[in-house]
Amino acid sequence: MKRLAAAVTLLGLATVTACSGGSTNQSGSGGGGGLFTTIDVNRPGIDASAPANPFNPKGNVFKGFNEIRLAYFKNHLTDPNVFYPGAASSWEVAPDNSSVTIKLPPNGKWSDGKPLTAEDVKLSIGIAYTQGSTAFAITPGAAGAAADVQVVDPTTIKVTQDMSNPSAKFARGVMDTIVVPAHVWGSVLPADFWDKLKTSRGTGADADKAREEITALGEKVIAFKPEKDVSGGPFVLERVNPGEALLVKNKNFYNAAKIAPAQVKFLNYTGNEQIWNYLIAGKLDHAGFTAAPADVMNRIKQAPGAQVIKGFSPVSVGMAFNQSKKPYDNVHVRRGLAYLIDRAQVTQTASPEGGTPATTTSGIHQKPAAEWLGAEAAKLEPYAFDKAKAEAEFKAAGLQQKDGKWTMPDGSPWKVSMTAPAGFSDWISAQENIKSQLIENGVDAEVVTVADYPLYLEELAAGKYDVGFWLIALGPAPYDIYQRLYGASNGWTNVAGKIKHSPAGKGGNWMGGAEEIEVEGIGKVNPGELTGKLNNVGAEEAKPIIAQLAKAANQDLPVIQLWDYVNTQFVNTSRFTGWPEQDSDLLRWPAGVWMQQGLVKAKQ
CATH class of the missing domain: 3.90.76.10 (Dipeptide-binding Protein; Domain 1)
Incomplete structure (x- = not known):
């Protein structure tokens, strides 16, 4: 997924001295451990007029570095x-x-x-x-x-x-x-x-x-515009221009002896392509997860000193349905589509290095699912590609087949319309692949792009899309995991400890699922109320609740879980060493946090 600053809403202004572009990425530059060059994957575009303010969406404060x-x-x-x-x-x-x-x-x-x-x-x-x-x-x-x-x-x-x-x-x-x-x-x-x-x-x-x-x-x-950056982190902002921000080592940082670089430079970029070019040219010592197609990934890996470190990322991508729009209000339609989508093919096309195909739809990333569900995980329907099962589900929903194409129950045309934000290369590639798979199996489909991620979220919440992509499984807190499926976006809110449900189109409910659903072997459940219980229980108490919710998500399919993200980080060993190990949980944080914990050393 292209890392855009989705929450950017307000601009702040400050007077910051511009810097020259003359610094080089040599191990000895800047004194001490030299210059460390990176990008902020969460925020494209450096605004030289923005303040040194960590609360400002465009502020020149970088997580883990001068924050x-x-x-x-x-x-x-x-x-x-x-x-x-x-x-x-x-x-x-x-x-x-x-x-x-x-x-x-x-x-x-x-x-x-x-x-x-x-x-x-x-x-x-x-x-x-x-x-x-x-x-x-x-x-x-x-x-x-x-x-x-x-x-x-x-x-x-x-x-x-x-x-x-x-x-x-x-x-x-x-x-x-x-x-x-x-x-x-x-x-x-x-x-x-x-x-x-x-x-x-x-x-x-x-x-x-x-x-x-x-x-x-x-x-x-x-x-707020501080006169200068007063930092508690390992670095402090020295100067910034539209092309880069330069930070210098904070000599007063309590763990300063462990901080190797004397300077850190954040390069400006506006899209994934620039990050790819930086990596291919060996200009970056570190870059966080950036979606890249297989051919680009191969070129990145060929750069001198290039290394890829991978770890667990508690995020999955779901193909989410607006159930207030027909025929997605019918669970048999959602199941039929699940049987027609080869998730391994989608992942290989869209995120070959940054994702693994979801084993099924459970609402949980498959790695923690083993911890939460144990043997129950194997009992969930996998929704492996099966055209015959898809046909049976569509017929159960009353859909008709005419001239090799599936139509609405009344015989009118049916087209699966999927929407994604422009620039999200992996999401768009995934939807194009799904479109091809569906058309090949008699379901008409299209992909529609919108200008940017903030607009996408705004229109998604307004219920304007039939089908969109939705990030789910945001662990480790179990409440956070399931509120993505059975929280405010599907009608349930937690107010003063009481769960309230809003009908489709009200209170931010764009998914439009039923307030109660029938779950085989359990009976009728209110998934929003079950999710609410997860907010204040410990892990052992949460497990039986999660087992019910996983089964509910697996049968109800408010989304089709497509792939689980892999936290893919790019580093270069030409100038620095001491990177986190493969699967390190520090990979969740920027390199400034790695440095705070004593990692990253200048290459001798």
């Missing part, structure tokens, strides 16, 4: 609350998940030499409330929201969960907080912010007003 979080979650198969250290050196999660006590390193400093303190963390948490962070939501009754933030001492802070509607991933939401220096950012929050926050937790007009004011502060935070 620091309390901690970085590990890529665990089932537990969302295990972490690598970041700004926090240690933490203690209460056995009942009711609180997280965070310790900062005693020698922690910002790049300007001022100490990193618990007051910095408290201010950062206040900012998180203005941004709608999961653990710091201000929506009344929001699951997993913090109830109290207490500075214990200059290097200790305790965050307590509101246990009236707890979430099993509360600690994850807390530890994912971006930390900024209070002596730079203090002005973005009013002096009465914490009183206002307390008022917002009540009811009535005063509480409503307080919530509106806190939300409005989010705009101020996004637009």
